[in-house]
Amino acid sequence: MTRQALLSTLLIVITALICFRLHAQKTNSMYRIAKIKVAASQLGKYKSALAEQMRAAIASEPGVLSYTAVSDKKDTTSITILEVYANTKAYQSHIVTPHFRKYKERVKDWVLSLELIDTELVASAKKKDF
C-alpha cells in the first residue's frame, strides 16, 4: 500500500468514526421530565438554587446538554423541567458532581414531591438562534 493510499484509508476511517459518534450522540440522548412540587414559602429560594445548578452543570459538564424549567401559571409551585443529557452515562456522572449534591442538599426541605419520568424524543424543531 502506498503512503498516499494509507493516508486516504486513515482519513476515511476517521471520518466514519466521527460520523458514527455524532449519530450515536444524537440517538443515545437521554430526555427526562422532572415534576417538582415546591413549598410556596420557599419558591423564590428554590428557583435561585435550581438556576444556579443548571448554569453550573451546563458550564462544566460536557454531557449535560439542555435544561428548561417552567412553572404552571395556575399553580406556580408546580415546576416541570425538561432535561437532556448526551447519554445515561453523562447523567450518572452528573448526579455525583459537587454542584448537583449542593443543590440537592439545599432544596431537600423545600421540595414536597418529585416525580421523574423517563422519556424519549419523538420530534423537535427550533429556530436557529433559539
Place this chain on the structure above:
Amino acid sequence: MTRQALLSTLLIVITALICFRLHAQKTNSMYRIAKIKVAASQLGKYKSALAEQMRAAIASEPGVLSYTAVSDKKDTTSITILEVYANTKAYQSHIVTPHFRKYKERVKDWVLSLELIDTELVASAKKKDF
C-alpha cells in the same frame, strides 16, 4: 445641541430601544406544555403528522420558536410537547395557519385526549450548539 451630542443621544436611545425589545421578547415568550394521549394503533402516523407540523411552523412562522416532543418510556402513547412562541399573538396567528389546520384535521380521530397547560419560564440553560 451640537451635531456630536445629537448623534450620541440618538445612539443611546437606539441602544435602549434594542435592549428593551430583546428584554420584552424574552419576557413575553409563551411557554406551553401540551399533553396528548394517542390511539396506539395510530401512533406512527400521529408522530409523522406532528413532526411535519412542527417543521412547517418553525420554517414559516417567525413567532414559533421551539418545539420538543417526547413520549413516556412506560407508555409511548403518552406524548408531552414543550412549545415556545415569541408571544401570545404569535400563537394566535399559528393556530389559523394552513399547516396547523391540516395537522388538526389529520389527527382528530387519533388523539384520545389533549391537555394544554399554560406555563412560564423559571430558568433555562443549554449548550451553545444544542
